Amino acid sequence: MRREVPLIITGIVGITLIISYFIPHTPFNLLQDLFTDWYQIVAAFAIILGILNLLRISLDKVYKKKKGWFFGLVVVLSFFFIVIPGFFFSGGRGFQNPGTPFFWIYFYIYIPLMSTMFALLAFFVASASYRAFRARNKEATMLLLAAFFVMLGRVPIGYYLSSWLPESYQLATVADWIMNFPQTAGQRAIMIGIALGIVSSSLRVILGLERAYIGGE
Amino acid sequence: MKKIKSILFSFFLLLFLFNLSFPQESSDPRPPTEIKAFDTPNDNGHAITVIWKLSADDGKVKNNVVAYEILRSDSPEGEFEIRGMVPVGENLFEDKGAKEKKDKNYFPSHKNFYYKVRAKADKTFSESEVSKPAFAYGQWYHTGKTTVLAGVIVFSVFALAFINLAKKGKELYIRPLAGIEAVDEAIGRATEMGKPILYILGLGSAEMIATIASFTILSRVAKKTAEYQTPILVPCYDAVVMAVAQETVRAAYLEAGRPDFYKEENIFFVTSMQFAYVAGVNGIMLREKPATNFYLGKFYAESLILAETGSVAGSIQISGTDEIAQIPFFIAATDYTLIGEELYAASAYLGKEPVLLGTLKAQDWGKAVVIISLILGALAASFGFQFFLNLFRVQL
């Protein structure tokens, strides 16, 4: 029950979806729609599962007065701070319309927090380039050189640095060329390799040979 | 003179009036011909394709056709209703309807329909003859996808054959990978220094291929650390991944004959918030100063922060991911990097499991097919043969 049923479900769903690609006829098209609809619903619940888990861990911290319990409390309170207006005071299904309290929280709290969080990466890129990015071998040197051309070629500074050169040697043209030819070739090789890797692991999953995702007993 | 003037005047006036009335006097455009209706191929029914020969006035200045209207009826003499319109110059229309009976636009399969095409000029139009009857039906097989079917079958046969071979005990060669060769040395170094090893499985969930590959490598690394009695720390981002990791490490310690050495608290959950997780792991790196860091699995924006901290702390770092945008940071800041598919290969190389080895071999054979077709195809295309290109064309 615990291991066999999931393997059987996976196999049936997977094979049905493959068949429906080749055979667009009923019943396969209907089964495909059915499974994809279920997938969407389960995907939503999986996200809710993650949220409930987060709340449980945070509340646990607060109850047991673990280290950082105060911030656990802040997590729970901010959760309700957006959920309560979202459910009850933002006009039901139109909750995301500009002008609702939910939208206000989104605009003035969620956006600044999230975008600043990611803006910090700019600083970390700078510090990593200074402290850790070394031309330690030929490959890394090549990488840094290509990065150099692309970084300069993509911004107006590149234009002012190289505008005295004939057009086909200007940094912008060189960057375009790198992107369109060697970059695309390398990208394609990696892409094909990974694609075959995904095809083979999907095959393992459908045939029931890959069981790691089921986890232990 | 006056007379001549007036004659001329009336002449021009007439000409002018004639000219004014000229456009209104236009005749109908010539009708489209050779109209044919047939079931739309490679679908589930509920659609008929109509083709015709353009009106002779299509694209002419005079009587210019502006559009074609497609009409349908269930009997040749019956009332025709408009089903659609296509712009001038087009000679194909797919009359598609809904498959649900209650839908307004329901299109029954297996029912005869008759079509005609109307060439529309500015104000007038003309109609073609009525087509022979046609009915829609569903196909059981999509003929345009034969290439894909061949691909799926060939790959599956490769995979099953090689898995079978591996199970029978045939040695399947896989070339050594630099990052993996360094594993033993890295563990040895940790033992000498008396410092722990840090193993990070990435941010992926348990069913992702990169994470699965990482579990296999973790199992080998853990076995080695059990033999050397070096502690291994595995901070996790995902609860399920943590559970699987604990099992993997416990099994590895058991296999190495040192179950007494296994410490469950060393494989622990940090948090599932990206940056909070990074902060946690960075703390561990700075406190414990691990001798070796492994970053294997799915990584996103956090890759460079981890790699930088580890590099500044002076650890040997071995990394690998299939997330292409993160690999550059790993290459620039860590000692060994497994690029994309190499990560999958490393797990097969270390795991020596027939299933993994077999499918990796199938991937290689797949690549061989790709490489050969590339060479032959590019040469053929250079000399103007299209044959090869058509082999890979997938009709949709």
Add this chain to the structure above:
Amino acid sequence: MSTSIGVWIAAFLTLGIMSFLYKDNPIYKFCEAVFVGVSAGYWFVVEFFNVFLPKVYDNVGIAVNVLLVQGRVDWFHWSYLLGGILGVLMLLRLVPKIGWISRWPLAVVVGTTAGLWLINYLVSNAMRQIQSTIIPLYVAGDLNATIGSIILVVGTFCGLIYFFFSKEHKGAFGGAAKIGIWFIMITFGASFGYTVMSRMSLLIARMDFLVGTWLGLIR
């Protein structure tokens, strides 16, 4: 300087997160906790209104309605109830004793992705890529295009050789793999340059908010 309370709150939160650059501190921790809570709450509300209501509640409502009014079983709409049940089973992971039931819905998810991915990656990322790489190496009268095509074909070819695991990288084969790794490194270099570009853009917009929208120093 802005007079909107919202902008001031946003500025406080922005600076709170940025204070991490100086040192990890309680204000940063507070802002981070708010972020975690608010984004969890955000997802929760969205999943409820945008997925659960229209997909499960509405469709099952139609099914019930058909049953009550017309007295017939509408299988199509009832199937969504089964989807909803599968979803609820997913939540059972929170109950350790019967957590294993959550593997059933997980199996639907894994099976769906495996079935779709097998075809998709084979078609879009392998077969159609081969198709796009099969190009004439020589373009008459256009030297640039000729060099470009050759680089595209040779680069893809050598890159694939690098990822070939059944043969050791020696001799001519090793040479091709070596060229392959160069192409791959150029790819990573480009990708690195683009990533830098991306991260910097994010910071620029944030600084513009602080200096422009909040303090009103620009314009």
Add this chain to the structure above:
Amino acid sequence: MKFFDRLLAIDRRIIFLFVIIAVTLPLFSKATLHIEVSPMVKAVYDAVDNLPPGSKVLVSFDYDPASAPELQPMALSFFRHCFSKDLKVVIIGLWPQGPVQANIALEDVFRDPEIKAKNLKYGVDYVNLGYMAGNEVVIQSMGSNIHTTFPADYTGNRTSELPLMKGIKNFDNIDFIYNLSAGYPGTMEWVQFAVDRFQAKLGAGNTAVQAPGMYPYIPEQLVGVLGGMKGGAEYEIIAKRPARAVSYMLSQGVSHAVIIFFIIIGNLAFFVTRGKKKTS
């Protein structure tokens, strides 16, 4: 050589300070810069520009506020382009925040007097179907029926009752798809499903992080891709409506120069000190 040792051990906060200055100072400059439009961006622009009025365009907003600085300008200039050409716009999102970002962009675009004069009506000229969970599977199911995939729009109106949606059943009725994407699910998934399964025509705007990965799809599977804020700036230039992205380009350039400077100095110091250690 002590200098280089010290240089290597420099406090990170000094580096951070450099970055802040490099990014902020140029914001005060009003200089107009030369921005070249790359062929890639032109391809996307032309694809939209060549659509006849009344064509139906599907825009998928697959990003969140974290990437908004890069993608929001693209959304703005795309909407402006569509509305000025009288195209009908259908908005969806595979990321929950996407449709909200779309609403924010719409609000901005409607402030433009030229667009305002057109008196566009919700439900007739544009609709926002909101977010649906399920990642790429959503695209797959839109291929058979958009009405069952999105039973209601983002405010809860039945999709089948919106006038614009009456003529749109699946990708067959969509003339062009534009995808603004910051990761997974995103452009790769749109290529795999909408293009390679349902023959749709696709253009994309991506964060710079993932734009290079889309090049192998061009031009067969993807018309073109706008890469990052620079791509957005190019679109603004070619549409002759320079706006936010263009005004940030000086900061962008200076920050790149600073990064290159850091890499060079860091490597110099590293190799000088390492050389010293080897000889001693």
